[in-house]
Amino acid sequence: xxxxxxxxxxxxxxxxxxxxxxxxxxxxxxxxxxxxxxxxxxxxxxxxxxxxxxxxxxxxxxxxxxxxxxxxxxxxxxxxxxxxxxxxxxxxxxxxxxxxxxxxxxxxxxxxxxxxxxxxxxxxxxxxxxxxxxxxxxxxxxxxxxxxxxx
Numbered sequence: 001x002x003x004x005x006x007x008x009x010x011x012x013x014x015x016x017x018x019x020x021x022x023x024x025x026x027x028x029x030x031x032x033x034x035x036x037x038x039x040x041x042x043x044x045x046x047x048x049x050x051x052x053x054x055x056x057x058x059x060x061x062x063x064x065x066x067x068x069x070x071x072x073x074x075x076x077x078x079x080x081x082x083x084x085x086x087x088x089x090x091x092x093x094x095x096x097x098x099x100x101x102x103x104x105x106x107x108x109x110x111x112x113x114x115x116x117x118x119x120x121x122x123x124x125x126x127x128x129x130x131x132x133x134x135x136x137x138x139x140x141x142x143x144x145x146x147x148x149x150x151x
Contacts, residue, residue: 006082007120013078016087016118019125020073026065032058040127045102045134067097076113087116091132098141101134106141 007015015034022030032054035041041057042050043064051060070093079086091114098106112133119127 009080011123012080012085012118012120015120015123015125016078016085016116019118023061024070024073028058028061028065031061034125035128036121036124036126039125040129042128043130043132045132046100047102064100067095067100069094069096083121084117084119087118089114089116095137095141098143101132101137101141103138103141103143106143108141110137110140112136112140 019031019034022034035054035057038053039057040050040052041060043060046060048060048063051057070091072092074090074092076088076090078088090111092109092111094109095101095103095107098104113136114133115131117127117129118125
């Protein structure tokens with residue numbers, strides 16, 4: 001059996017842009033369908049920690065969509081490999097449930113940098129790791145780093 005052909009930048013862009021569109025419209029089923037059945041998913045600093053598989057991803061995304069309301073995503077840069085991409089964006093929106101960012105009881109508008117690392121298996125995402133600028137989020141929600149440690 002020959003290996004699957006490498007993904008083109010155009011195809012990678014389409015896969016990621018579709019995934020982001022599903023997220024933007026809170027379409028849990030489409031987001032989950034964009035993942036391999038055993039996909040690894042980790043959002044730093046989510047209190048959930050790393051998860052694996054579509055069922056765990058479905059539960060995570062339901063919680064995420066209840067906790068955030070995105071308004072705008074501005075691309076910063078995208079770096080490509082043969083079966084992976086690093087995607088940096090500036091995210092703007094509203095935090096409805098601050099516990100998703102370790103800010104219990106806090107809500108408000110935020111703007112922060114977000115870095116995704118996607119790995120692909122064919123036309124599906126086999127791994128999605130996301131890093132959010134927690135210090136920026138907490139500062140905008142009125143939680144100082146020292147306050148968080150002292151609490």
